[in-house]
Amino acid sequence: MSGPHLDLKNLVILIKEEKDLKANLILDEGCQLAVSDPKPLIKILNYVINYLNQLTESPLEIGLDLRDQEYLLNMMAFSPANELPSVSDNLKQALQEFKATYEVKHEKGSYIQFIIKFQR
Numbered sequence: 001m002s003g004p005h006l007d008l009k010n011l012v013i014l015i016k017e018e019k020d021l022k023a024n025l026i027l028d029e030g031c032q033l034a035v036s037d038p039k040p041l042i043k044i045l046n047y048v049i050n051y052l053n054q055l056t057e058s059p060l061e062i063g064l065d066l067r068d069q070e071y072l073l074n075m076m077a078f079s080p081a082n083e084l085p086s087v088s089d090n091l092k093q094a095l096q097e098f099k100a101t102y103e104v105k106h107e108k109g110s111y112i113q114f115i116i117k118f119q120r
Contacts, residue, residue: 006035008064008071008118015045022059028066033098033118044094048114051087052077055112070120076113084112 008031016023035041052060056077065072084106095102099119106112 004034004036005032006038006041007032008073011038011042011045012062012064012073015042015049016062019046019049021049021053023062024059025062027062027064030066031064031071031118033071035098040094041098044091044098047088047091048075048116051085052079052112052114055079055081055084068120071118073116073118074113075116076111078111080109081112082108 009027009029012025012027015021016025033041049060052075056079058078061074061076061078063072063074065074084104087104091102095116100116102114102116104112104114
């Protein structure tokens with residue numbers, strides 16, 4: 001990998017510690033992104049965490065999977081919410097800088113899940 005790179009596992013742990021976040025983490029090793037400036041990615045992850053935290057009283061469930069073609073960052077909150085606040089239109093564009101896409105899954109009254117896929 002050329003240029004500066006960022007370890008996603010270490011970044012998630014750092015954000016958890018900085019925010020004093022209640023979260024259960026299951027994080028694979030070896031998820032490295034070529035990133036010249038990590039600040040935009042930190043803002044994206046903080047946005048998703050804040051979005052989920054407003055919908056739950058429980059710790060977040062955060063998983064990071066090392067896959068053949070991608071890194072899968074899964075952030076989930078157990079939530080009784082039936083309706084969700086809208087997700088920022090800027091999120092999709094902001095993630096493109098990191099060759100990433102996202103989807104939201106919502107099981108009404110049960111959970112809300114952000115799945116972010118980073119291309120390797």
